[in-house]
């Protein structure tokens with residue numbers, strides 16, 4: 001990645017950190033989950049309003065580093081109004097890019113490609129995945145996502161990221 005691209009990516013991350021999208025709480029979330037990343041101190045919660053198979057609305061709250069906050073902010077923009085299956089597919093591509101299993105050029109990431117540079121910093125990958133991890137955990141609640149797929153997607157990152165269903 002050249003310097004100009006790096007600067008562009010940093011601009012996007014800082015802009016989302018400064019003004020996170022969909023930050024706050026839903027009046028009546030149908031699904032929610034919390035995630036913590038002990039290695040960095042990131043703590044966020046994701047609230048969903050699912051309607052059928054669709055992510056009707058989404059909010060997140062909490063505190064984290066710039067990469068965590070920006071990634072979660074961009075995640076909410078990317079999945080709002082999408083089908084659960086589309087959100088899961090996006091999560092899998094995003095994770096595959098960050099872990100080096102997929103090249104950014106080949107993955108259908110849309111705006112999320114702005115975070116692809118994080119793959120060069122292994123210690124920050126968990127920061128970028130935390131919001132997605134919480135999203136998958138929230139979707140998996142009550143088997144709303146149609147079962148095993150969502151649970152497995154969340155379990156991939158489970159070794160080091162901790163999520164709990166909100167009471």
Ligand SMILES: [Zn+2]
Pocket residue numbers: 037040041042064065066067068126127
């Ligand atoms: Zn972090």
